[in-house]
Amino acid sequence: MSNNPAMNRRVVLAERPKGAATLGSFRLETVAPPQPAPGEVLVRTLWLSLDPYMRGRMNDAPSYAPPVELGGVMTAQTVSRVEASQSPEFRVGDLVLAPSGWQDLAACPAKTLTRLPKIEHPSWALGVLGMTGLTAYVGLLDIGKAAAGETVAVAAATGAVGSIVGQIAKIKGCRVVGIAGGPEKCRWAVQELGFDACIDHRAPSFKDSLAAACPKGIDVYFENVGGAILRAVVPLLNTHARIPVCGLIAYYGGAPRTADGGAAPPDPDWVPLLMRTMLVKRMTMQGFIIFEHDDRHPEFFAAMQGWLSEGRIKYREDVVQGLENAPQAFLGLLEGRNFGKLVVRVADVD
Amino acid sequence: MSNNPAMNRRVVLAERPKGAATLGSFRLETVAPPQPAPGEVLVRTLWLSLDPYMRGRMNDAPSYAPPVELGGVMTAQTVSRVEASQSPEFRVGDLVLAPSGWQDLAACPAKTLTRLPKIEHPSWALGVLGMTGLTAYVGLLDIGKAAAGETVAVAAATGAVGSIVGQIAKIKGCRVVGIAGGPEKCRWAVQELGFDACIDHRAPSFKDSLAAACPKGIDVYFENVGGAILRAVVPLLNTHARIPVCGLIAYYGGAPRTADGGAAPPDPDWVPLLMRTMLVKRMTMQGFIIFEHDDRHPEFFAAMQGWLSEGRIKYREDVVQGLENAPQAFLGLLEGRNFGKLVVRVADVD
Numbered sequence: 001m002s003n004n005p006a007m008n009r010r011v012v013l014a015e016r017p018k019g020a021a022t023l024g025s026f027r028l029e030t031v032a033p034p035q036p037a038p039g040e041v042l043v044r045t046l047w048l049s050l051d052p053y054m055r056g057r058m059n060d061a062p063s064y065a066p067p068v069e070l071g072g073v074m075t076a077q078t079v080s081r082v083e084a085s086q087s088p089e090f091r092v093g094d095l096v097l098a099p100s101g102w103q104d105l106a107a108c109p110a111k112t113l114t115r116l117p118k119i120e121h122p123s124w125a126l127g128v129l130g131m132t133g134l135t136a137y138v139g140l141l142d143i144g145k146a147a148a149g150e151t152v153a154v155a156a157a158t159g160a161v162g163s164i165v166g167q168i169a170k171i172k173g174c175r176v177v178g179i180a181g182g183p184e185k186c187r188w189a190v191q192e193l194g195f196d197a198c199i200d201h202r203a204p205s206f207k208d209s210l211a212a213a214c215p216k217g218i219d220v221y222f223e224n225v226g227g228a229i230l231r232a233v234v235p236l237l238n239t240h241a242r243i244p245v246c247g248l249i250a251y252y253g254g255a256p257r258t259a260d261g262g263a264a265p266p267d268p269d270w271v272p273l274l275m276r277t278m279l280v281k282r283m284t285m286q287g288f289i290i291f292e293h294d295d296r297h298p299e300f301f302a303a304m305q306g307w308l309s310e311g312r313i314k315y316r317e318d319v320v321q322g323l324e325n326a327p328q329a330f331l332g333l334l335e336g337r338n339f340g341k342l343v344v345r346v347a348d349v350d
Numbered sequence: 351m352s353n354n355p356a357m358n359r360r361v362v363l364a365e366r367p368k369g370a371a372t373l374g375s376f377r378l379e380t381v382a383p384p385q386p387a388p389g390e391v392l393v394r395t396l397w398l399s400l401d402p403y404m405r406g407r408m409n410d411a412p413s414y415a416p417p418v419e420l421g422g423v424m425t426a427q428t429v430s431r432v433e434a435s436q437s438p439e440f441r442v443g444d445l446v447l448a449p450s451g452w453q454d455l456a457a458c459p460a461k462t463l464t465r466l467p468k469i470e471h472p473s474w475a476l477g478v479l480g481m482t483g484l485t486a487y488v489g490l491l492d493i494g495k496a497a498a499g500e501t502v503a504v505a506a507a508t509g510a511v512g513s514i515v516g517q518i519a520k521i522k523g524c525r526v527v528g529i530a531g532g533p534e535k536c537r538w539a540v541q542e543l544g545f546d547a548c549i550d551h552r553a554p555s556f557k558d559s560l561a562a563a564c565p566k567g568i569d570v571y572f573e574n575v576g577g578a579i580l581r582a583v584v585p586l587l588n589t590h591a592r593i594p595v596c597g598l599i600a601y602y603g604g605a606p607r608t609a610d611g612g613a614a615p616p617d618p619d620w621v622p623l624l625m626r627t628m629l630v631k632r633m634t635m636q637g638f639i640i641f642e643h644d645d646r647h648p649e650f651f652a653a654m655q656g657w658l659s660e661g662r663i664k665y666r667e668d669v670v671q672g673l674e675n676a677p678q679a680f681l682g683l684l685e686g687r688n689f690g691k692l693v694v695r696v697a698d699v700d
Binding site for chain 2: 056062063064223226227230239245246247248250251267268269270271272274275276278279280281282283284285286287288289292
């Protein structure tokens with residue numbers, strides 16, 4: 001679909017998924033562009049962030065944010081450029097962070113926009129220098145309380161958040177054991193990101209390999225996944241271990257599936273094991289969402305800019321071209337097919 | 351069995367239970383009394399505390415304390431009287447807290463003993479003024495962070511810890527909803543302890559009644575039980591809810607049983623629900639054992655003495671006569687047959 005700049009393309013929620021989301025869950029529409037009302041700003045999406053939490057917004061169930069309405073534009077954070085302004089706070093050409101969703105054009109209240117500082121890679125404001133990086137920073141340090149000499153295990157280790165979690169943990173003097181899907185990702189985590197080990201959760205030897213990589217147990221488990229990975233981690237947790245719960249991608253698609261996509265047999269209840277481990281090991285588990293930790297942004301931003309400029313944090317983006325490819329890319333993200341922070345290049349201008 | 355004061359009766363672990371403990375798990379022996387070595391003190395048990403955590407010590411599995419050895423004396427805290435002293439720190443006749451176990455006489459290193467202040471009811475040092483009360487205080491206030499206006503739900507609400515948890519929560523201005531087994535206990539919690547409600551978990555309407563008693567949801571769930579009670583609580587938990595995990599008596603007896611003691615069908619796995627609730631509600635769950643919180647004893651002790659003297663905390667003991675009845679009483683405790691803090695009167699002297 002070609003992009004007529006006078007029109008607005010948008011991806012809306014066509015139907016609520018039962019279990020796994022599919023392409024049929026989305027619909028691409030072309031409509032007249034919105035007109036900004038007084039106090040509003042018309043923005044054009046340059047970069048669109050795709051993140052696992054969006055799967056939760058597709059359900060009509062209580063969560064930490066209201067669901068996307070049927071027929072409504074899928075929510076997302078974007079890096080956008082101001083096209084027209086009915087607010088004295090923004091001018092045409094300004095680069096902003098906007099909660100403008102999966103679409104070309106949006107009219108946003110000025111107070112929902114954040115002007116972006118001059119940074120080399122504007123899309124990084126959606127990742128390592130934005131919500132993704134802050135999630136890693138707050139989850140690992142504030143909630144996980146990772147300390148030098150401890151062992152940190154991180155699930156989805158080459159994902160947007162996990163890759164930053166592991167690198168911050170290395171900077172802080174921890175032993176870092178990643179968990180990722182497939183040998184290529186694991187190799188990258190060790191060779192490029194400097195993790196001490198990275199274990200392939202698709203390998204038959206996963207549990208044994210994970211145990212072998214954690215000879216002193218696990219002090220902090222940064223939870224992005226749940227499911228079989230959590231099950232393998234729990235027996236390795238040390239006394240006073242902490243589990244920041246950032247995401248649970250294994251549970252986002254409805255019924256559990258096997259590695260090759262088939263229906264998994266129902267697991268027996270292992271809440272008793274989980275709870276007994278919580279008690280016997282005097283562990284702390286805490287769920288968090290980053291929207292409640294904005295106050296930590298200034299400290300995080302200064303630290304992360306320093307680490308990036310010193311080359312101590314490496315950042316990889318998985319760039320998809322074109323808004324029309326966002327649904328397919330998002331489905332791949334839920335299955336772990338991305339490699340690095342997933343962003344969509346929506347408009348070819350900066 | 352009569353009690354020859356020159357001999358030592360002791361209850362030892364006869365065999366490790368597979369699943370539920372039974373009378374056959376224990377053996378009562380009569381042996382020659384121990385002789386205190388230099389630096390040791392010979393103590394005679396007056397009161398013996400029976401607590402659910404002892405079930406864990408009967409297993410040969412990693413836990414926060416070493417297991418009782420096969421043939422070894424069951425561990426317990428006691429209120430004892432010094433019979434002979436090889437330490438300058440203690441004199442004959444002193445009343446002490448001792449880790450002396452299920453027996454009449456023990457030779458204890460002086461440093462393991464705590465001299466008791468003059469209190470009206472020495473056995474209360476095993477309960478409301480001791481480990482039990484401190485557990486309630488630390489779990490509710492330090493870990494649960496209960497605040498005025500919040501709803502606190504407490505499992506095993508008429509048990510040793512739960513009854514104090516609920517009363518402290520009332521003093522702190524919380525709405526308190528107890529969960530207990532049977533109408534008599536529930537009535538006592540409301541009428542005598544002043545809980546706002548107490549729900550019978552054996553009643554068929556348990557889940558609905560619990561929800562109705564928590565119209566504003568649950569902010570703190572003080573976990574003593576696990577199992578079906580936790581399952582009923584989870585859907586009611588509020589954003590930022592806290593779960594101090596103090597005990598899990600539902601899981602101490604091996605495979606789950608139904609209310610009438612039969613084998614329960616295996617539950618489907620609900621770890622996904624539990625974990626998703628942790629995330630979506632940004633909850634905190636923390637296991638603790640009171641032995642790591644001794645530093646909180648002075649503040650607790652002063653507060654609790656005040657509340658008791660003002661009549662703001664009521665305390666009920668379930669007193670069993672005779673060491674030989676300790677095993678049966680302990681089995682009853684695991685099944686919720688006690689009513690109040692369970693202690694054994696071992697010697698009829700003070």
